Amino acid sequence: MKYSAARGHELRQRRQLGCPPNDVTTSLPEKGDLLSQIARSHSSALIDTPEHASDRLERCENRIQSPSCRTVSSKENEMNRALLDFYLCPKHFIDFWLTGQLSSDAGYFRFGQSTTCYGRSASGYRASHVDAGLYDILMDAETDTTNVRIPFDPTEVIDNLRLERYANEDCGALSRWERSLKGIYYQLRPLMHAQIRKHIQRAHLNGWRNLPFPHWPVDTTVEDLCTQLLLLSMNAKGVNEVPFIWFWPDGAQSCVAMTHDVETETGRDFCDQLMTMDESFGIKASFQLVPEGRYEVSETFIQVIRDRGFEVNIQDLNHDGNLFRDRREFMRRAQRINEYGAAYGASGFRAAVLYRNLDWYDALRFSYDLSVPNVAHLDPQKGGCCTVMPYFFGDTLEIPLTTTQDYMLFHLLNDYSLDLWKTQANQIVRKNGLVSFIVHPDYVIDQKARDVYRDLLTFLRDLGRGGKLWFALPGEIDRWWRARREMRIVEQNGEWRIEGKSAEHAKLAFARVIGDQLKYEVAV
Numbered sequence: 001m002k003y004s005a006a007r008g009h010e011l012r013q014r015r016q017l018g019c020p021p022n023d024v025t026t027s028l029p030e031k032g033d034l035l036s037q038i039a040r041s042h043s044s045a046l047i048d049t050p051e052h053a054s055d056r057l058e059r060c061e062n063r064i065q066s067p068s069c070r071t072v073s074s075k076e077n078e079m080n081r082a083l084l085d086f087y088l089c090p091k092h093f094i095d096f097w098l099t100g101q102l103s104s105d106a107g108y109f110r111f112g113q114s115t116t117c118y119g120r121s122a123s124g125y126r127a128s129h130v131d132a133g134l135y136d137i138l139m140d141a142e143t144d145t146t147n148v149r150i151p152f153d154p155t156e157v158i159d160n161l162r163l164e165r166y167a168n169e170d171c172g173a174l175s176r177w178e179r180s181l182k183g184i185y186y187q188l189r190p191l192m193h194a195q196i197r198k199h200i201q202r203a204h205l206n207g208w209r210n211l212p213f214p215h216w217p218v219d220t221t222v223e224d225l226c227t228q229l230l231l232l233s234m235n236a237k238g239v240n241e242v243p244f245i246w247f248w249p250d251g252a253q254s255c256v257a258m259t260h261d262v263e264t265e266t267g268r269d270f271c272d273q274l275m276t277m278d279e280s281f282g283i284k285a286s287f288q289l290v291p292e293g294r295y296e297v298s299e300t301f302i303q304v305i306r307d308r309g310f311e312v313n314i315q316d317l318n319h320d321g322n323l324f325r326d327r328r329e330f331m332r333r334a335q336r337i338n339e340y341g342a343a344y345g346a347s348g349f350r351a352a353v354l355y356r357n358l359d360w361y362d363a364l365r366f367s368y369d370l371s372v373p374n375v376a377h378l379d380p381q382k383g384g385c386c387t388v389m390p391y392f393f394g395d396t397l398e399i400p401l402t403t404t405q406d407y408m409l410f411h412l413l414n415d416y417s418l419d420l421w422k423t424q425a426n427q428i429v430r431k432n433g434l435v436s437f438i439v440h441p442d443y444v445i446d447q448k449a450r451d452v453y454r455d456l457l458t459f460l461r462d463l464g465r466g467g468k469l470w471f472a473l474p475g476e477i478d479r480w481w482r483a484r485r486e487m488r489i490v491e492q493n494g495e496w497r498i499e500g501k502s503a504e505h506a507k508l509a510f511a512r513v514i515g516d517q518l519k520y521e522v523a524v
């Protein structure tokens with residue numbers, strides 16, 4: 001094969017973009033060939049579904065073939081996308097390049113002392129499990145005054161965490177064995193005594209406290225990785241502060257969202273009282289309703305929720321735990337779910353029991369999703385998105401669940417204190433993240449649990465004193481996150497300014513290097 005300058009350029013582009021090299025012919029190989037090549041190169045990363053590989057292929061091809069990418073400038077470097085989307089700072093502050101060719105296999109390594117990464121890398125080794133001996137890739141970063149070269153792709157690693165692609169057969173996505181157990185469990189469930197159900201669930205949980213990753217009880221790996229990368233970039237450029245668009249409207253330190261999943265008729269009939277309780281603390285919540293097979297959902301019921309300023313979302317279709325079991329059946333159900341979404345006027349979706357498969361979400365037509373836990377050690381489907389911030393996948397906004405569900409707290413941990421919720425809330429607020437809850441009307445009817453919920457509302461109200469927290473409905477978070485995404489920071493007469501729709505609610509913030517740490521400060 002003749003090696004031309006153009007060919008060299010294309011190979012370099014492919015490397016930078018994280019696309020597989022196409023060294024068979026000078027033109028792009030047949031889609032099928034490249035597809036299987038991609039599938040092969042990601043076989044250990046659980047992302048080798050045909051749908052996924054074909055998406056990825058398309059993304060790669062688009063990036064390589066579109067005229068704007070012909071001359072890939074640093075501004076268009078895909079590696080920097082996740083970090084730029086996170087901070088929305090001026091582009092020139094974030095300018096990472098690869099040190100070399102990425103491995104074909106994916107695995108765990110760390111970036112600095114305690115930040116666990118999962119993906120491909122260009123140096124050291126990648127482990128198949130998280131343990132004490134992870135390779136620290138930070139020592140292979142190369143910096144000069146203009147840019148920083150690192151041996152991994154931050155966008156790929158962040159996607160792998162948020163989309164739970166790290167979760168392997170041992171501790172993550174559903175293994176075949178787990179699936180079959182779950183099938184039996186769900187078929188027998190209506191016949192089982194509550195105590196037996198709890199016993200089975202506790203048995204399933206055995207050993208969860210020893211799971212090293214994600215970090216219990218809150219995982220902020222994505223946020224930690226973003227701050228460390230920005231710090232590295234600032235140190236390399238000799239920059240002391242970077243302006244960015246603050247995460248929440250009107251300079252709020254953090255955001256709090258309460259959500260209620262309605263499981264049974266008893267729960268449905270308790271919603272009225274629950275709304276009164278929430279309102280007495282100045283909190284509005286969203287209700288996720290099961291459209292089929294559980295209880296009747298009347299128009300009046302939906303209207304009453306709305307009239308009181310609460311929100312209605314769709315929860316699954318019939319809550320049988322089988323939504324993502326079979327692709328064809330899922331497609332059939334997705335259509336029904338979409339119809340209910342339109343009929344209820346709902347723009348948000350949550351999968352029952354947080355059984356999820358984000359790779360299939362293109363069949364669902366909702367603006368946002370509420371199905372991904374931050375760390376899922378107590379949930380039937382392990383994993384977790386390792387972030388306490390909302391994030392986009394495709395054009396859907398994920399609003400993750402960042403605290404433990406009431407059911408798990410009361411019935412699996414047998415804990416009727418606020419300790420865990422307080423610990424989680426405080427850790428999340430320290431990272432300026434979203435503190436989100438699932439509290440089921442069904443499980444807070446009895447007095448003991450109801451008292452804990454009342455204590456939680458009291459705690460949240462006190463935490464929010466001084467106007468530091470934004471209490472928001474998921475729909476409001478969705479609208480804000482979409483508006484923020486479209487905003488830009490511009491420099492005018494030596495001053496930074498935010499432009500865009502709803503920019504009047506946006507606050508300029510600065511990331512500053514203090515000692516060896518990065519600190520955020522919202523401009524007044």
Ligand SMILES: [Zn+2]
Binds near residue numbers: 352
């Ligand atoms: Zn549910």
